[in-house]
Amino acid sequence: MTYPSDHLFTADDECPRISTGSEGLDDILGGGLDPNRMYLYEGSPGSGKTTIALQFLLEGVRHGETVLYITLSETKRELELVAKRHGWTLEGIDVFELVTPEDSLDPELELTVLHPAEMELNETTKQVFDRVSQTNPTRVVFDSLSEMRLLAQSPLRYRRQVLALKHFFTTRRCTVILLDDQTSESGDLQLHSISHGVVMLEQLAIDYGAERRRLRVIKMRGIKFRGGYHDFTIKKGGLAIYPRLIAAEHHSSFVGETISSGNPELDRMLGGGLERGTNALLIGSAGVGKSSLALAYAAAACKRGEQVAFFIFDEGIGTLLARGRALGLDLQPWIEKGQLLLQQIDPAELSPGEFTASVRHSVEVQGAQLVVMDSLNGYLNAMPDGRFLILQMHELLSYLGQKGVISVMVLAQHGLVGPMDTPIDISYLSDAVIMLRYFEHAGVVRRALSVVKKRSGCHENTIREFRLGAYGIKVGPPLVNFSGIFSGTPIYTGDATPLMKDEHDDT
Numbered sequence: 001m002t003y004p005s006d007h008l009f010t011a012d013d014e015c016p017r018i019s020t021g022s023e024g025l026d027d028i029l030g031g032g033l034d035p036n037r038m039y040l041y042e043g044s045p046g047s048g049k050t051t052i053a054l055q056f057l058l059e060g061v062r063h064g065e066t067v068l069y070i071t072l073s074e075t076k077r078e079l080e081l082v083a084k085r086h087g088w089t090l091e092g093i094d095v096f097e098l099v100t101p102e103d104s105l106d107p108e109l110e111l112t113v114l115h116p117a118e119m120e121l122n123e124t125t126k127q128v129f130d131r132v133s134q135t136n137p138t139r140v141v142f143d144s145l146s147e148m149r150l151l152a153q154s155p156l157r158y159r160r161q162v163l164a165l166k167h168f169f170t171t172r173r174c175t176v177i178l179l180d181d182q183t184s185e186s187g188d189l190q191l192h193s194i195s196h197g198v199v200m201l202e203q204l205a206i207d208y209g210a211e212r213r214r215l216r217v218i219k220m221r222g223i224k225f226r227g228g229y230h231d232f233t234i235k236k237g238g239l240a241i242y243p244r245l246i247a248a249e250h251h252s253s254f255v256g257e258t259i260s261s262g263n264p265e266l267d268r269m270l271g272g273g274l275e276r277g278t279n280a281l282l283i284g285s286a287g288v289g290k291s292s293l294a295l296a297y298a299a300a301a302c303k304r305g306e307q308v309a310f311f312i313f314d315e316g317i318g319t320l321l322a323r324g325r326a327l328g329l330d331l332q333p334w335i336e337k338g339q340l341l342l343q344q345i346d347p348a349e350l351s352p353g354e355f356t357a358s359v360r361h362s363v364e365v366q367g368a369q370l371v372v373m374d375s376l377n378g379y380l381n382a383m384p385d386g387r388f389l390i391l392q393m394h395e396l397l398s399y400l401g402q403k404g405v406i407s408v409m410v411l412a413q414h415g416l417v418g419p420m421d422t423p424i425d426i427s428y429l430s431d432a433v434i435m436l437r438y439f440e441h442a443g444v445v446r447r448a449l450s451v452v453k454k455r456s457g458c459h460e461n462t463i464r465e466f467r468l469g470a471y472g473i474k475v476g477p478p479l480v481n482f483s484g485i486f487s488g489t490p491i492y493t494g495d496a497t498p499l500m501k502d503e504h505d506d507t
Contacts, residue, residue, distance in 0.1 A: 016035075025215075034221075036170070038169060058092075256275050270454060277406070293449075310374070432451065432454045
């Protein structure tokens with residue numbers, strides 16, 4: 001596994017890593033955390049700090065370790081509710097509450113309820129030290145530092161208390177996770193300098209759709225980690241973290257054979273077909289036949305006994321099945337056999353990182369040899385910031401190529417005939433580009449296609465008419481007596497029409 005070159009050493013020689021309780025975070029860190037160190041998880045309320053902290057402790061429980069959750073902000077009952085909704089139990093976790101007990105709020109009891117700022121910080125710290133000394137845990141979560149900051153009342157005293165915690169825990173041979181909700185002043189990096197490692201969790205509200213969450217490892221002493229932002233979601237069972245894809249880490253050997261589309265004329269236009277490990281972009285206006293052509297590739301792969309992953313952004317699965325039946329393709333048997341894996345993608349709910357993880361799962365776990373993305377317009381809508389679509393798509397296509405997977409992408413252009421606009425240009429990333437166009441002749445709207453690019457070999461430079469019907473996709477001879485077809489209003493110069501005859505079952 002390759003990691004950024006700015007981290008040049010590791011502390012693995014001293015002792016093995018321990019798991020964070022999250023497979024995704026372990027992957028980002030190249031194996032987990034160095035034990036017996038103090039780490040900081042910071043993020044705004046609701047970003048998932050408590051959940052991932054509980055995952056860390058539950059991982060210790062699974063290994064028979066003694067673990068301790070010190071809470072100044074949440075009660076044990078609140079933590080039990082969080083655990084229950086994730087399908088967990090706090091059995092095996094020692095929860096030490098440093099909050100005001102509920103019975104102290106009983107008006108019949110002659111007790112004075114004090115604000116946390118009025119409590120004695122030294123006494124609170126002493127209680128923590130005493131509990132740790134009694135239980136001798138190997139994993140500790142301290143939730144949260146914002147309450148300690150209130151108790152300290154001054155930055156200097158606060159820093160001294162955090163240092164005291166660090167020095168105490170270094171003598172106890174336990175791994176500590178500090179949680180902080182970032183209520184301190186902007187730019188306060190005191191905790192960063194004290195902590196062995198810092199993980200930042202963010203929750204972003206976009207203009208439409210569900211909120212997006214991401215994390216970034218800001219620092220990790222002695223550990224090579226994968227930098228940058230990594231998407232994650234909070235699901236039942238904890239945080240599902242999707243490490244940023246680095247294509248260079250996933251090379252596999254494969255035979256670079258040529259595969260067929262199931263249509264001899266289209267294969268001839270492509271110089272024999274598409275090679276494994278390459279990608280093809282189908283580009284054209286709405287309704288011209290891009291998705292039908294992609295479906296033909298999927299059906300041909302299924303007939304060869306291969307696994308196909310079909311990701312649908314723009315239409316429902318029912319519509320896709322109906323489209324297949326209109327082309328004479330019954331997709332249901334392949335779906336039932338598990339050869340054709342259909343996944344409906346809602347761009348408003350799915351982050352790009354989660355989509356990339358779904359593609360990787362289809363390839364590495366389900367064995368997909370053909371991946372169809374219909375369409376990139378929907379993928380573009382899933383990006384909070386479209387500037388990074390090209391970079392993410394580059395990594396995804398490079399990954400699929402190194403796995404020997406054929407990728408078929410659909411991109412809809414704006415407009416029907418004449419000059420067209422493309423929402424984003426990824427043609428330079430594509431190994432093959434098949435352009436589809438409407439054109440009008442003698443008062444009839446027709447369809448034409450041409451292979452305008454193919455990196456891996458020769459291809460036909462002609463423009464051919466094609467039709468869609470119950471027979472599938474039918475490609476006609478080259479339109480040699482036309483000029484200006486892709487403009488939408490061609491000029492016919494021949495003596496006799498070379499166009500295909502109308503069929504009753506055309507769609």
